[in-house]
Amino acid sequence: MRREVPLTIVFICGAFMAFQYFVPHYASATVYEYALNWTTIISIFTLAVGIGSLVNLHSDRIARRKPTWRYSIVTLAALAFMTILGVSSPDALSNPTGLFMKVYFYILSPVQATMFALLAFFIASAAYRAFRAKTLLATLLLLSAVIVMLGRVWVGDMLTGWLPEGLRFSYVANYILDFPNTAAKQAIYIGVGLGVAGTTLKIILGIERTWLGGGK
Amino acid sequence: MYGGFWQKVADLDRRWIYLVIGLATFIPVLTYIRVPVSITSEVSAVYDKLDSLPRGTVVMVPMEFGPSTMAELQPMATAVLRHCFSRDLKVISTALQIEGVILVEQVLRETAMEYSKNYGVDYVFLGYKPSPDMVILNMGENFRNSFPRDYYGIELDSLSMMNGISNYSNTACIVNINATSGVDYWINYANGRYGADLALGVTAVIATDYYAFLHSGQIFGLMGGLKGAAEYERLIGRPRDIANRAMTSVSVAHVFIILFIIIGNAAFFANRRKDRS
């Protein structure tokens, strides 16, 4: 029963949602909207599960004095501080001079922007290490990367401005993005779309059961 | 010595690379150097569409970016909103990414103030709701299904701008400024299911993914990253705004990355020749 009940629910709901797509009748649309609203509600409750796991993990690290237990104190303190701050002030989100907004603008925003900025450095080191002309395909990858990078900034046209328009880096870069890139991605998209359809069919028919938590 | 030198180059400590890239992006920021920015057709298409709309037309400009992506998308959003407000277009906006709600509200409010626009009359901010796919689907039926009240708690029906505006079909187009995977929901649902005219403004790294949709006609325009923002700033006649100023750093960084690639390949071939001999 532990597996049969969820599999039956998945089959009924999956088959209904599949055929609902083709039935615009208001009864079908009403059930669909009802299901969407319930999905939103359930997804919020799952956050409580996650927070419980987080608190449990870090409390255990503090209790057992594991190597990084001091950072666990910081994590739990930050969680508690922001929760209390947000809940205790009704205008936390709309008051630009409040402490909540100050923490958001002066701590969270710069930290997140910093993490994203790491990509610039990591792209350089990854390109230095990986873009080697070892094989024909690697050489093509290297050349197209160079052309697109230069073609997207003014340097490309500065270097190739003396060439006919069709041979300048900006034109070639746009050509690479418009045609080979698009064609390859569309082909992979078709494969991915069919893969999604196949996996969804397996889930509805009960062939794919890993989402139940492993085992047969 | 020859082989040793190139081996050292091939095994270069990545921290040197980080230092050079850091300087290459930081130094140009200290001063404004005007660089040429060519206008692409996909960005022009967005500009031309908004520019062709009659005054008073309602457009939707949903924005989903957060602190991590605001460097690329906030200039883009600001440029698009400036264009809309200068053309007296009425703007409906949402922010379906929780980290960016405050940023989006700030951008919308400050840009509206520049053009003396009034809330509820010239623009409406619906705010955030979880599960963006459900929200986008529900808005296709009626905005009030997901947002009976706006971000500030005001009932939608009491806002004069929302009279007669029920769903996407009552807006001229949607220009979605998005840094998340929620772009796919806008394409699949807003355009695919409800037929809304859709343009995208996305980060440069995911822009390449959406040329396919541009060619298939599912979106009518595409603005990619800081360059897309710089192009739009040029089109609205503001070539000294922040995206254009930052293009200098982008250009210098690109050049240095290519130099590193050339050096790395030179070291690779030199070491391979040494190994063969």
Added chain:
Amino acid sequence: MGPILKRFFLDLSFPLLIFSVLIVKPCVAVDRKPTIKDPESPGDYVFRYKTLAPDPGPPGRLIAADAPNDAGGTIIVSWGKAPGDNGIFDTVKGYIVYRSEAPDTGFSMLTRLPAGSGSYSDASPENGRSYYYRVASIYADDTLMAAETAGAIPRTQFFHTRRILVLLFMLFFSGAAIFLISHSKKGGDLYIRPIAGIDAVDEAIGRATEMGRPILFVPGLGEASRVATIAAFTILGRVARKVAEYQTRIIVPNYDPVVMTICQEVVKEAYAAAGRPEAFDVKDVYFVTQDQFPYTASVNGTMLRERPATNFYMGMFYAESLILAETGFVAGSIQIAGTDQLIQIPFFIASCDYTLMGEELYAASAYLSREPQQLGTLKAQDWGKVAAILLTGAGIIAYLFSRGAGDALKAWVIGG
């Protein structure tokens, strides 16, 4: 006379044209409005010939119709533009749409629309009742000009006619899957090409066991309902089973709470199946945060502290993919990645040892289990690709034949 007339027009037509423009131009009122698009090349002026504007009149032919393929309650009202509303004369200020439940009386204003509008979607009617519409054009001094009335009854439809191709494809795909599953169960051979990334999983787990270092499994940033995440569960189950048999530690940091609970169950079941349920530590499968870059920072910290021998990145990844992979390289781990996010695949290819691209990740469960049902569905996808190729070919032929035929085929395929 013929050649003389011909020569007269050929020789004099161009000078006559120039002369006529020079004479006519000052005779009309010209209103210049610069529309500057680029400050470096000012140009583009809009001229308005106000003396040539037509007389005010009502909007063109009015049509009211039930919106097709919907749940009802919507009527689409469309009309031709009123005289003067063509972007040149701009004498029309806007339109007002009126509605009534009787054809001749009781009209009330529904909405006011700006000039240039040609249709309005009324989403407030009730199904089965008749509604009548009038549209008035607004001119200077708020002069209204309205003509005919049009009526419609909103109804709900039972089938979305523009999605018939999707239905046919769905039935074809399901039928192909059932046929191929049956074929495979009867012993039919279904070939799947080797997938290096999946073949390398066992080798990577063995490496971690030899080095005495843990394995890090990152199930991505997707929700549990996403197909890529479900594929990640399959691979996690296999990895966890091997890890339990080899008595190695596995660490699974999670972005989504629901994914975390499923991962805990998968790993727990794997340990139980390997006969070592007591070795499972629930704290090794934990929730971090639902914020992209804080999650990335946490996983990076785990990599640099724990120094895993093998990193698995399976599922949905976004901008953090390169940050994770580069940090894993610094930590000296062998890395196997699999994602359906096409834009992240190049980053994984550049920085990981093996990469599963797109549907290779979805094929993992069929590839690993070799069950007939799994293989049959996988082969049905190949049949689907053949159908897509045939449709693409039909589109190419249609466009080569005529643009209208191509557009018609495209509209039918896209549907609504």
